[in-house]
Amino acid sequence: MVRLVFPLLLVLAVPAWAEEFVFYPKILNTTTGLPASPGQFVSAEKCAYCHPLQYEQWKGSMHANALADPLFQAVWRESSRETGGRTDRFCAGCHAPVGALTEQVWIRESGQIVIDPRADEGVTCDFCHSVVSVKLLEKGGNPGNSGLAVEPEGAKQGPYADAHSTFHATAYSDVHTRSEFCGACHNVFHPANNTAIARTYEEWKGSEYARAGIQCQDCHMVPPEVAARVADTMEKAVRTGLTSVFDTERTPFFDHDFTGANAAVTTLLNQWTRANEARLRLQSAARLELVVPDTVAPSRVLEVGVRVENARAGHNLPTSMTELREMWLEVTVRDLGKDGQVVFQSGGLGEGRRLDPKARRFGAQAMDADGRPTWKPWRIARIVRDTSIPPRGAVTERFEISLPPGAKGPFEVVARLLYRSLPQGVADAYLGRPGWKVPLVEMAATRAEVGVAGE
Ligand code: HEC
Ligand code: HEC
Ligand code: HEC
Numbered sequence: 001m002v003r004l005v006f007p008l009l010l011v012l013a014v015p016a017w018a019e020e021f022v023f024y025p026k027i028l029n030t031t032t033g034l035p036a037s038p039g040q041f042v043s044a045e046k047c048a049y050c051h052p053l054q055y056e057q058w059k060g061s062m063h064a065n066a067l068a069d070p071l072f073q074a075v076w077r078e079s080s081r082e083t084g085g086r087t088d089r090f091c092a093g094c095h096a097p098v099g100a101l102t103e104q105v106w107i108r109e110s111g112q113i114v115i116d117p118r119a120d121e122g123v124t125c126d127f128c129h130s131v132v133s134v135k136l137l138e139k140g141g142n143p144g145n146s147g148l149a150v151e152p153e154g155a156k157q158g159p160y161a162d163a164h165s166t167f168h169a170t171a172y173s174d175v176h177t178r179s180e181f182c183g184a185c186h187n188v189f190h191p192a193n194n195t196a197i198a199r200t201y202e203e204w205k206g207s208e209y210a211r212a213g214i215q216c217q218d219c220h221m222v223p224p225e226v227a228a229r230v231a232d233t234m235e236k237a238v239r240t241g242l243t244s245v246f247d248t249e250r251t252p253f254f255d256h257d258f259t260g261a262n263a264a265v266t267t268l269l270n271q272w273t274r275a276n277e278a279r280l281r282l283q284s285a286a287r288l289e290l291v292v293p294d295t296v297a298p299s300r301v302l303e304v305g306v307r308v309e310n311a312r313a314g315h316n317l318p319t320s321m322t323e324l325r326e327m328w329l330e331v332t333v334r335d336l337g338k339d340g341q342v343v344f345q346s347g348g349l350g351e352g353r354r355l356d357p358k359a360r361r362f363g364a365q366a367m368d369a370d371g372r373p374t375w376k377p378w379r380i381a382r383i384v385r386d387t388s389i390p391p392r393g394a395v396t397e398r399f400e401i402s403l404p405p406g407a408k409g410p411f412e413v414v415a416r417l418l419y420r421s422l423p424q425g426v427a428d429a430y431l432g433r434p435g436w437k438v439p440l441v442e443m444a445a446t447r448a449e450v451g452v453a454g455e
């Protein structure tokens with residue numbers, strides 16, 4: 001039986017807040033309801049004295065870099081400018097939660113980010129381990145928008161019932177072993193119009209993984225190859241490791257690198273190991289299959305089907321801010337009778353490495369209030385289309401290819417599933433790094449040959 005008990009369970013009403021981005025302190029809050037002071041949070045550098053392993057893993061993660069992230073900062077500044085600063089704390093609620101809790105974070109008109117140095121560690125140790133409960137939002141009963149209750153200077157909440165430390169009090173927390181904890185930040189909705197901007201938690205909740213009790217932690221707090229095994233066997237991996245420098249070896253044990261699919265910004269942050277782990281996760285996620293006839297007459301239409309299966313992601317593929325992410329199929333047909341001349345391609349990169357607008361892309365398409373396409377979270381008013389693939393689901397994309405006059409055959413068909421964390425145009429406009437190419441990850445590839453048939 002899956003236990004669904006949260007200490008201090010709160011059900012919040014989502015008010016008709018209309019013009020304001022009311023976020024903190026309505027949703028993310030301390031247990032007392034009073035702003036925290038920055039001095040109440042201990043820096044990760046201090047935790048590192050006794051938890052060096054956890055620290056090393058966390059330090060390179062997108063959690064540690066949630067505020068330092070140059071893409072986030074550029075986009076955050078723009079949202080601040082456009083909304084008169086109303087999104088400063090809204091965005092900080094997940095990207096710099098200590099800053100939101102201490103109310104010590106805002107963006108000056110000059111674009112300068114002001115934050116107390118004790119609050120600038122992104123999603124830091126002492127934030128996560130001071131969470132005492134998850135607040136379920138009234139709409140849908142799901143966690144979201146950083147709905148967490150935090151007890152600053154309280155016991156460090158963790159997965160063990162019998163941990164002892166002279167430095168801090170400890171407490172067993174069921175919350176930390178469950179997806180709802182992660183879902184509080186990995187389920188994002190627009191605070192004014194309620195549109196779901198990212199719904200990773202909800203996608204997971206409806207999946208076979210959730211029914212089998214496989215939590216986010218079981219895939220994202222273990223190495224990629226272990227996560228792949230968890231997905232294949234539907235069984236949690238039980239690992240052992242050192243919890244502190246005091247030789248406290250424990251089972252179960254969880255890693256803190258939290259890699260996902262970000263093989264782009266991680267390289268800008270010089271986190272090459274993380275970038276590589278993100279690649280491995282992306283490469284484990286999908287299965288591709290080509291459906292082609294054995295033969296085709298060179299003057300006819302070649303029908304190609306490509307089946308894309310979400311084999312190992314515990315949520316949709318792709319997930320989270322898929323308005324921004326790019327995952328698509330590249331299909332290339334070559335005429336082997338004519339030196340491999342390309343007779344058809346879909347999903348190629350054009351000038352400025354821009355993705356062909358006609359590419360078969362997976363993910364959400366969003367519009368702003370005026371009906372213009374947008375990926376900017378604060379502008380999103382509705383999602384018009386979502387072609388992300390549900391967990392364990394599959395879609396088949398069909399291509400009807402008119403072979404050009406003079407084609408000879410046989411033909412080679414190559415399908416590749418590709419991923420980029422952001423479009424090249426967004427990188428060019430926001431990152432101020434001329435010439436930097438957004439890394440492209442080949443998630444899966446397959447090929448087939450089609451012979452020549454008589455007319
Ligand atoms: C995003 C939230 C988050 C952050 C940031 C975080 N942790 Fe954790 N930590 C967890 C969760 C969740 C678990 C328990 C996982 C489980 O048991 O399912 C955990 C487990 C632990 C444990 C138990 C041993 C282990 O590794 O499994 C220790 C000790 C720990 N964390 C210390 C730290 C330290 C020190 C930092 C910063 C360097 C840190 N944590 C950062 C969420 C976090
Ligand atoms: C409820 C939590 C939450 C809030 C609020 C939030 N974000 Fe995020 N944001 C996330 C998560 C989680 C990710 C990472 C998702 C992923 O890796 O796919 C993310 C990723 C991003 C990224 C992509 C970063 C990258 O490295 O690829 C940008 C840009 C971003 N957020 C901007 C914003 C802005 C601007 C706001 C405020 C208008 C905001 N976010 C508010 C949770 C949040
Ligand atoms: C002086 C050493 C020391 C420092 C500094 C320290 N810890 Fe610990 N911590 C320990 C020891 C020892 C344990 C017990 C380990 C065990 O029993 O497996 C522990 C246990 C934990 C646990 C597990 C609690 C549970 O009940 O499951 C968490 C979480 C944790 N620490 C987080 C932190 C965080 C966050 C910081 C920084 C704010 C920190 N620790 C700083 C020594 C320390």
Ligand code: HEC
Nearest residue numbers: 179182186201204215216219231260261281285312313314
């Ligand atoms: C069965 C294993 C599994 C489980 C369970 C799982 N994930 Fe993932 N996750 C993956 C894989 C594989 C990827 C890489 C492919 C992708 O992007 O979806 C991934 C990617 C991600 C990404 C990066 C998405 C992007 O494109 O930027 C985030 C964020 C994420 N997961 C969060 C979560 C959260 C939160 C949960 C729990 C609600 C969760 N995951 C549960 C396997 C899992």
Ligand code: HEC
Nearest residue numbers: 062066069072094095182185216217220258259260261262
């Ligand atoms: C306080 C909010 C918060 C909590 C709690 C939280 N996350 Fe995150 N997480 C974020 C933000 C913000 C980012 C993205 C940072 C960025 O890209 O700038 C992120 C990034 C990630 C990524 C990296 C995605 C990528 O594309 O590489 C993974 C994986 C992830 N989180 C998993 C988890 C899991 C698992 C948990 C629960 C144990 C969790 N998160 C809890 C806010 C949170």
